[in-house]
Amino acid sequence: MRLEFEDVSIDIGPARIVSDVSLRIEQGEVVGLVGPNGSGKSTLLRSAYRVLRPVGGAALIGGESVWDMSAREAARRRAIVTQHTVLDAAFSVREIVAMGRTPRKGAFDRDTEHDHEVVERALDDVHMSWAARRSFATLSGGEQQRVLIARALAQEAGLLILDEPTNHLDVRAQFEILDLLRNLRMTTLTALHDLDHAVSYCDRVAIMAEGALVAEGVPAEVLTPELVHDVFGVRAVLDTHPITGRPRIAVASAGAQRTDQY
Numbered sequence: 001m002r003l004e005f006e007d008v009s010i011d012i013g014p015a016r017i018v019s020d021v022s023l024r025i026e027q028g029e030v031v032g033l034v035g036p037n038g039s040g041k042s043t044l045l046r047s048a049y050r051v052l053r054p055v056g057g058a059a060l061i062g063g064e065s066v067w068d069m070s071a072r073e074a075a076r077r078r079a080i081v082t083q084h085t086v087l088d089a090a091f092s093v094r095e096i097v098a099m100g101r102t103p104r105k106g107a108f109d110r111d112t113e114h115d116h117e118v119v120e121r122a123l124d125d126v127h128m129s130w131a132a133r134r135s136f137a138t139l140s141g142g143e144q145q146r147v148l149i150a151r152a153l154a155q156e157a158g159l160l161i162l163d164e165p166t167n168h169l170d171v172r173a174q175f176e177i178l179d180l181l182r183n184l185r186m187t188t189l190t191a192l193h194d195l196d197h198a199v200s201y202c203d204r205v206a207i208m209a210e211g212a213l214v215a216e217g218v219p220a221e222v223l224t225p226e227l228v229h230d231v232f233g234v235r236a237v238l239d240t241h242p243i244t245g246r247p248r249i250a251v252a253s254a255g256a257q258r259t260d261q262y
């Protein structure tokens with residue numbers, strides 16, 4: 001399921017928060033959305049969630065504007081994992097994942113065998129089957145994040161949109177989430193703060209600054225030291241990761257120099 005932002009502009013109150021952003025995420029691509037705090041990443045994503053209506057342009061999923069389809073149809077086409085998901089602590093992990101089936105069912109439909117299969121498969125995909133009966137509230141932050149991704153997978157939507165999925169996770173949990181996202185091979189747009197995650201896990205990266213898209217392309221080609229300095233105000237060096245052999249980016253403060261003393 002393809003996602004396109006066509007000349008999207010978004011105002012909040014009197015302020016223009018996103019200006020004329022055009023970006024296309026092709027079927028099966030994993031695209032990272034990066035940019036400094038307040039650059040408009042979440043706001044742009046909200047236009048694809050069908051939460052914020054652009055004042056200009058449109059977010060299209062499968063070639064159709066999300067505002068020209070029902071909320072239910074939008075939920076069939078794209079699944080969302082946001083930063084601040086508030087869930088009733090009383091629900092079990094399996095119940096939370098089963099909520100992902102809602103857009104596919106009528107109000108009074110009972111769960112089918114297929115629903116059960118999809119939920120179990122989603123739990124298995126994120127390696128959380130062992131916790132199916134646990135209360136969601138008792139899980140660690142990383143485990144909760146995996147369950148929220150499982151809920152998104154249970155929607156069987158063709159497109160996954162995530163806002164900072166590695167936030168608050170320890171280093172191992174971060175890699176588990178990123179490996180999972182890569183291995184799903186779904187059309188994926190994810191806001192990321194860690195430039196190294198964008199470089200090593202994304203097919204393409206889109207860089208926002210002050211509400212505008214300033215660059216997009218293959219991460220190791222686009223995230224040049226000059227661009228990273230201009231957009232983020234830090235020094236950057238791209239090289240090869242000594243363990244994975246993939247590109248990596250090392251960053252330091254703008255004034256940083258090599259020194260043997262600290």
Ligand SMILES: Nc1ncnc2c1ncn2[C@@H]1O[C@H](COP(=O)(O)OP(=O)(O)OP(=O)(O)O)[C@@H](O)[C@H]1O
Pocket residue numbers: 012013017035036037038039040041042043044
């Ligand atoms: N409801 C709102 N009312 C007023 N201003 C808002 C609102 N939502 C967002 N903004 C402003 O819009 C700008 C962009 O915010 P947004 O959350 O999209 O940035 P971001 O790139 O996702 O930032 P971060 O990396 O900090 O999550 C910020 O200056 C923010 O203060």
